[in-house]
Amino acid sequence: MIFTLHIWRQKTTDISGDFVTYQVDNIDDDTSFLEMLDQLNEQLITKGEDCIVFDYDCREGICGACSLVINGHPHGEKSATTTCQLYMREYKNQTELWVEPWRASSFPVIKDLTVDRSSFDRIIQSGGYVSVHTGLAPEANNTLVEKHASDEAFNAATCIGCGACVAVCPNASASLFVSAKISHLALLPQGEIENENRSRRMIKKMGDEGFGSCSNHRHCERVCPKGISLQNITRMNRILG
Amino acid sequence: MLNSFEPNGPLESRWKKHLFDLALVAPQNRDKHKIIVIGTGLAGASLCATLGEAGYRVSSFCFQDSPRRAHSIAAQGGINATKNYQNDGDSVWRLFYDTIKGGDFRARESNVYRLAELSNNIIDQAVAQGVPFAREYSGYLANRSFGGTQVSRTFYARGQTGQQLLLGAYSAMSRQVESGRVTHHSRAEMLEIITIDGKARGVVVRDLVSGELTTHTADCVVLCTGGYSNAYYLSTNAKGCNTSATWRAFKQGAFFANPSFTQIHPTCVPPTVENQSKLTLMSESLRNDGRIWAPKKIEDCEKNPADIKEQDRDYFLERMYPAFANLVPRDVASRAVKHICDEGRGVGAKIHGKRLGVYLDFTDVINKIGLAEVEEKYGNLFEMYERITNEDPYTTPMKIYPAPHYSMGGLWVDYNLMTTLDGLFAGGEANFSDHGANRLGASALMQGLADGYFILPQTIANYLARNTFDNIDEHEQVQQALDLVKDRINKLMHAPDAQYSPEHFHQKLGKILWDACGMSREQARLAQAIDEIKALEIEFWKKIKVTGVDKDLNQTLERAGRVADFIELGILMCKDALNREESCGAHARVEHLSPSGEAKRNDEEFSFVAAWEYQQDEVKLHEEHLHFEFIKPTVRNYK
Numbered sequence: 001m002i003f004t005l006h007i008w009r010q011k012t013t014d015i016s017g018d019f020v021t022y023q024v025d026n027i028d029d030d031t032s033f034l035e036m037l038d039q040l041n042e043q044l045i046t047k048g049e050d051c052i053v054f055d056y057d058c059r060e061g062i063c064g065a066c067s068l069v070i071n072g073h074p075h076g077e078k079s080a081t082t083t084c085q086l087y088m089r090e091y092k093n094q095t096e097l098w099v100e101p102w103r104a105s106s107f108p109v110i111k112d113l114t115v116d117r118s119s120f121d122r123i124i125q126s127g128g129y130v131s132v133h134t135g136l137a138p139e140a141n142n143t144l145v146e147k148h149a150s151d152e153a154f155n156a157a158t159c160i161g162c163g164a165c166v167a168v169c170p171n172a173s174a175s176l177f178v179s180a181k182i183s184h185l186a187l188l189p190q191g192e193i194e195n196e197n198r199s200r201r202m203i204k205k206m207g208d209e210g211f212g213s214c215s216n217h218r219h220c221e222r223v224c225p226k227g228i229s230l231q232n233i234t235r236m237n238r239i240l241g
Numbered sequence: 242m243l244n245s246f247e248p249n250g251p252l253e254s255r256w257k258k259h260l261f262d263l264a265l266v267a268p269q270n271r272d273k274h275k276i277i278v279i280g281t282g283l284a285g286a287s288l289c290a291t292l293g294e295a296g297y298r299v300s301s302f303c304f305q306d307s308p309r310r311a312h313s314i315a316a317q318g319g320i321n322a323t324k325n326y327q328n329d330g331d332s333v334w335r336l337f338y339d340t341i342k343g344g345d346f347r348a349r350e351s352n353v354y355r356l357a358e359l360s361n362n363i364i365d366q367a368v369a370q371g372v373p374f375a376r377e378y379s380g381y382l383a384n385r386s387f388g389g390t391q392v393s394r395t396f397y398a399r400g401q402t403g404q405q406l407l408l409g410a411y412s413a414m415s416r417q418v419e420s421g422r423v424t425h426h427s428r429a430e431m432l433e434i435i436t437i438d439g440k441a442r443g444v445v446v447r448d449l450v451s452g453e454l455t456t457h458t459a460d461c462v463v464l465c466t467g468g469y470s471n472a473y474y475l476s477t478n479a480k481g482c483n484t485s486a487t488w489r490a491f492k493q494g495a496f497f498a499n500p501s502f503t504q505i506h507p508t509c510v511p512p513t514v515e516n517q518s519k520l521t522l523m524s525e526s527l528r529n530d531g532r533i534w535a536p537k538k539i540e541d542c543e544k545n546p547a548d549i550k551e552q553d554r555d556y557f558l559e560r561m562y563p564a565f566a567n568l569v570p571r572d573v574a575s576r577a578v579k580h581i582c583d584e585g586r587g588v589g590a591k592i593h594g595k596r597l598g599v600y601l602d603f604t605d606v607i608n609k610i611g612l613a614e615v616e617e618k619y620g621n622l623f624e625m626y627e628r629i630t631n632e633d634p635y636t637t638p639m640k641i642y643p644a645p646h647y648s649m650g651g652l653w654v655d656y657n658l659m660t661t662l663d664g665l666f667a668g669g670e671a672n673f674s675d676h677g678a679n680r681l682g683a684s685a686l687m688q689g690l691a692d693g694y695f696i697l698p699q700t701i702a703n704y705l706a707r708n709t710f711d712n713i714d715e716h717e718q719v720q721q722a723l724d725l726v727k728d729r730i731n732k733l734m735h736a737p738d739a740q741y742s743p744e745h746f747h748q749k750l751g752k753i754l755w756d757a758c759g760m761s762r763e764q765a766r767l768a769q770a771i772d773e774i775k776a777l778e779i780e781f782w783k784k785i786k787v788t789g790v791d792k793d794l795n796q797t798l799e800r801a802g803r804v805a806d807f808i809e810l811g812i813l814m815c816k817d818a819l820n821r822e823e824s825c826g827a828h829a830r831v832e833h834l835s836p837s838g839e840a841k842r843n844d845e846e847f848s849f850v851a852a853w854e855y856q857q858d859e860v861k862l863h864e865e866h867l868h869f870e871f872i873k874p875t876v877r878n879y880k
C-alpha cells in the first residue's frame with residue numbers, strides 16, 4: 001500500500017510548527033500505524049534528516065504513551081483503540097493521512113508529535129491514592145468487596161492516562177481522566193474514606209494546571225481507548241455535592 | 242570470593258534473623274541520606290514509595306514520560322501468593338519448592354524462601370492501596386492456577402494485573418512526591434554510574450528533552466531498570482526496555498550473573514510480517530483452558546483448522562506430558578512448540594520460509610463452561626488477539642509461537658540485593674536473584690514488589706547505617722564520569738563512515754542471538770555467534786548513523802546507545818551459554834538433552850551461579866556455588 005502523510009513537525013515548544021508531506025510505499029496490511037512511521041524514519045535516516053519524534057513504548061495498548069491525532073481523531077477513528085493498535089489494513093490504499101500531536105495548552109508540544117503530559121502526574125500527586133503506609137496493611141480478605149463494585153472500580157482503573165479525552169475536548173477538560181481515578185477509589189471500601197478530600201484536591205489541581213471544566217460535550221467517552229464511562233464524571237460530581 | 246551473606250539456620254527464621262541483624266537508621270537521621278533510584282516500574286516505584294515514607298530523600302529517574310508507563314504496566318496474567326484461600330494445600334514451603342524446582346535448581350534457597358514468605362504481604366499491601374483484584378460473588382478475592390503449578394495461588398485483575406499493581410505502586414510513590422521526599426525525573430536516562438573509592442555514589446543522566454547531561458550524587462544507588470530481552474530485537478517487552486543501566490554497572494565493576502538465562506515464552510502471537518517491530522504475549526493463563534495442538538500431517542498445515550479432523554490433530558503437550566499437559570513450565574512448552582515447527586508441522590504465515598505457529602484452541606472450554614464465562618475470564622486477551630491478527634479466537638483457534646520474554650540473568654546480588662559494587666543495589670528484573678534458570682508464571686511481579694516494598698528498604702538502611710559518606714560533589718570522578726558519557730555520545734553522533742540506523746544493527750544482533758542463543762544452543766554455533774557479534778560491534782562503531790543533534794529530543798540517539806550496549810551484552814550471553822556445558826531450565830544445550838528433548842543438568846560441575854566480572858575488554862568468571870540443604874535437586878519431570 002502507498003500513503004501520503006502530512007506530519008506535524010515542530011522543533012521545540014517555543015517555535016511554531018507546520019505540516020510536512022511525506023510519501024511511504026510498500027506498506028503491508030499487517031503493518032501497524034507506528035511501524036509505518038518507523039519505516040518512514042528509516043528513510044529519513046538514509047537521507048540524513050532528523051527523525052520524526054513520537055511517543056510509544058508497549059505497542060500493545062496498555063502503557064498510554066502513544067498519542068497521535070490522525071485525520072482529526074485522537075488515536076484515529078477506530079473506537080476503543082490506541083494509536084499503537086491501529087493496523088494499516090484499516091485504511092484504504094493511497095489515502096492521505098494528517099498526523100498531529102495532542103493539542104491542549106496543558107499538554108505543550110515538546111517536539112513534533114510529542115507532548116508534555118506531566119500535568120496528569122501532578123493531578124495524581126495531589127490526591128489520587130489511598131493514604132496507606134507500606135507494611136501496615138491488614139489481611140486482604142478481612143475487607144470483603146462486593147463483586148459488582150469491584151468490577152466497576154476495575155473498569156474505572158483501566159484508564160491508561162493517555163490524554164485523548166483532553167485532546168478531543170473543546171474545553172480541554174481532564175474530567176474523564178480525573179473522574180476515572182476518583183471513581184476507582186470511591187467504589188472500594190479502602191478508598192472511600194478519603195473521597196471528598198481527594199476529589200476536591202484533584203479537581204483544584206486540574207484547574208491549576210489549566211485544564212477546562214466539563215460542559216457535557218461527551219466527546220471524551222467516544223475517543224477513550226479504554227471505554228472509560230461518562231458515569232464516572234456523574235459520580236465525581238455527586239461526591240463533590 | 243563471592244559472598245552472598247546468606248543467613249544460616251532453619252529456613253523459616255533466616256529472614257527474620259537477618260532483619261534483626263541489620264542496622265537501622267533512626268527516623269530523625271533519615272533525611273540526611275539521599276538515595277538514587279533508577280527505574281520506576283514495580284520494583285522502583287514501590288521502593289521510592291517505601292523509602293519516601295520512611296523519611297529518606299529520594300531522587301528517581303525513568304526514561305518514559307511518566308512512571309506509570311514502565312514496562313511492568315504490560316504484565317497480564319497475575320501475581321502469586323501463598324494465601325491458600327482456595328484451601329488446595331498451598332503453603333510458603335510449596336511456593337518455595339515450586340520456584341526452586343521451576344528454576345531447575347539454579348537459584349539460592351534462602352532468597353527464594355524469603356520471596357515466598359513475603360508474597361502474602363504484597364497482596365495485603367496492594368489491596369489496601371485499592372488494587373482491584375478479581376473477586377468472587379462472595380466478595381472474597383479470586384484465584385486461578387498458572388503455568389507450572391498445581392495449586393490456584395495466582396491473584397489477578399482481569400488480564401491487566403501488571404497495570405493495576407503498577408498504578409498502585411505509582412500512586413503510593415506519587416503520594417511521596419507530593420510530600421516532597423521523592424523528587425522524580427521523567428524522560429531522563431541514566432548513562433553512567435559515578436564510582437568513588439570503590440563505592441557507587443551517583444549517576445550521570447541525560448535529559449531526553451534537552452539532551453543536557455547532569456550529574457547527581459547520593460549515598461547509594463539502586464537500579465530497578467528491568468530486563469534485557471530486547472537484546473533479541475523482537476520480544477514481548479516494551480520497545481524501550483534495555484540493558485544500558487545494568488551494562489554500565491557491569492563495566493563499573495558489578496558482576497553480571499547468568500546472562501544466558503533468558504526465557505522464551507511459549508504463548509505469543511506469531512510474527513506476520515518480516516519487518517515487525519515487536520511481538521505480543523498472549524497471557525499464559527490461556528493455557529489453563531486452551532488446548533495446544535498441531536496437525537499430525539504436514540499436508541494439513543495449510544488447511545483451515547476447522548477442516549482438520551479430531552484424529553488428525555496432535556495435542557502434543559498432553560501426549561508428551563500427561564501429568565502437567567498444557568501447563569508444563571514455559572521452557573518445556575517452548576521447546577516442544579519449536580520442535581513441532583522444526584518438523585514442518587507449524588501453521589500460519591511463512592516467515593523466512595518456515596511456518597511459525599501452533600494452535601491454541603478454546604472449543605472444548607467454550608462447550609464446557611459457556612461463552613459468557615470464557616469471555617469473563619479471557620475477554621480482553623481475545624480482543625487483543627483479534628485486533629492484531631484480524632481473527633476471532635472464539636471461532637478460530639489462536640496461533641501461538643514462542644518469543645523472548647524475560648531475563649532471569651542480571652546483576653549479581655547478595656542476600657541484601659547489593660551488587661559486587663559497594664553501594665549499588667539492584668531490584669526487580671534487573672537482578673538475577675530468584676528465578677534460577679527459568680521463571681515460573683506470576684512470579685516476577687511478586688519478586689519486583691518484594692524487593693521494592695520489603696527487602697531493599699531494610700537492606701539499604703543497613704548499608705547507610707554502617708557507612709560514612711563524605712561530600713563528593715567536587716570529586717574529580719564526577720567530572721570523569723560525565724566526560725565518559727560525553728565522549729560516547731560524540732562517537733555515536735559522528736561515526737567515521739555513518740551509513741546505517743540503530744535498527745539495522747539491532748535487527749542483525751537479534752537474528753544472531755535468536756539463532757545461536759535462543760531456545761536451543763550448541764557449542765559451534767555459539768562460538769561462531771561470538772565472532773559474528775564482535776564483527777558487528779566493529780561495524781557498528783564505524784557505520785552507525787544518528788541524524789539530528791545530541792542537544793535535543795533525539796530518539797535515534799537514544800536507540801543507538803542502547804543497541805551499542807546490547808551488542809556487548811550479546812557477546813557475554815553467548816559466552817555464558819558456551820561455558821555452561823549442561824542444559825538447565827531455559828538454557829538448552831543440544832549436546833545435553835535427553836532423547837525426548839528434556840534438559841539434562843550437570844549438578845556435579847554446574848551447580849553454580851556464573852558471575853562475570855568485567856576487566857578491560859576481557860571478562861572473568863566467578864562461580865557462586867549453590868547449596869541445596871532443604872530440597873534435594875531432582876530431575877525436573879513433568880511427565
Ligand SMILES: Cc1cc2nc3c(=O)[nH]c(=O)nc-3n(C[C@H](O)[C@H](O)[C@H](O)COP(=O)(O)OP(=O)(O)OC[C@H]3O[C@@H](n4cnc5c(N)ncnc54)[C@H](O)[C@@H]3O)c2cc1C
Nearest residue numbers: 280281282283284304313318319431467669670683685686
Ligand atoms: C508482556 C509481559 C507480560 C508479563 N506478565 C507477567 C505476569 O503476568 N506476571 C508476572 O509476575 N510477570 C509478568 N511479566 C514480567 C514482569 O512484568 C516484569 O518482569 C516486571 O514487571 C519487571 O519490573 P521491573 O520493575 O523490574 O522493571 P520495569 O517495569 O521494566 O521498569 C524498568 C524501569 O527502569 C527505567 N529505566 C530503565 N533503564 C533506565 C535508564 N538507563 N535510565 C533511567 N531509567 C531507566 C524505566 O524507565 C522503567 O521505569 C510480564 C512481562 C511481559 C513482557
Ligand code: SF4
Nearest residue numbers: 159160162163165224
Ligand atoms: S480517560 Fe480514557 S482517554 Fe482519558 S486518559 Fe484515561 S484512557 Fe486516555
Ligand code: FES
Nearest residue numbers: 057059064066084
Ligand atoms: S505504545 Fe503503549 S499504549 Fe500505545
